[in-house]
Amino acid sequence: MTDQKPTKKDFVDLINSVMGREVMNEDQLSRFLEEAKKVKDTKGTEGLLEYVQRVTNAPTSKDQLRRMADHIQKTGSVGSALDFLKNEKLLSDSQAQQLQNAIQKTAKKKRKK
Template identity: 65%
Template sequence: MTQQKPSKKDFVDLINSLMGQKIMTEDQLTKFLNDAKKVKETKGTEGFLEFVQKTTNAPASKDQLERLADEIKRSGNPVNAIDFLIKEKLLTDQQARKINQAIEHTKKKKRKN
């Protein structure tokens, strides 16, 4: 049995759930991903990281974003990324718990389908 990856809808639902209100739609996520891909292709990783910082108002430095990307590539595990964000004080323990709960909810939902 192959594991299904979360859909864009799952990811949008996760973001909206974490924010406590509807702040993103699937169309907005698609546009963001397409724009991010174009920036990566034309300006490389450095340009991509600047794009992420600018569009998300991420409170992370480019160095932190680079290390986060490296951690995700190295481990392939979102839990490790969350641990990294806690260690860098970019997420609180409470925020991390909410994210983990939303991820588990999505996994359960996928298993039912």
Template identity: 40%
Template sequence: MAESGPSKKEFADLINQVLGRNVMNEQVMDRLLQNARESYQRQGIDGIFDLVRQVTQAPFSNKEMKTMMDTILDSSSPGQALDRLGGQEWIPEGKARELKRHLEPDKKKKRDRRKRP
């Protein structure tokens, strides 16, 4: 069975850990996802970009956000995506490394679990 990725709680915890303060929980994540769905239905991908800008105050144009999205989608892993984004200076290199550590801390644990009988 393929892994489906982190749960909403795990993702919210990751966001809080990276930001160093509690700004996200499952209820906030649900509202954010609902707003994203509605924005996409009304305006397509530009609606999503508008929502991201509103939530993050990111100073990027829709064209820049589309390029970032393509960079992430073309990556083979979250770590590679962060390396690429850091290389483009969209995310400060130090923040990209920090995010990568939070996203890929269990690789060794997963390998160890597979080796057990």
């Protein structure tokens, strides 16, 4: 069986599952990604980090976002990204567990298809 990349629908389902309600649809995600690419192309990484902070209201510093992105690139692991968020006190243990459960649930749905 070939590994399939997650679709936009998979990401939307994950986001909505984590939030406990519908906060995003595929069109909104597409617009977010298109705008993020434009910002990255015109303003570089710093501009992209500012954009992510502004749009998501993430309670993080640009430095934390940068370190998290570096960490994810180095490890390629969702689990280690969750550990990073917990270590930075951006997620509680229970929030990280909820997120992990939502990721696993989404992955199971994907495998059944």
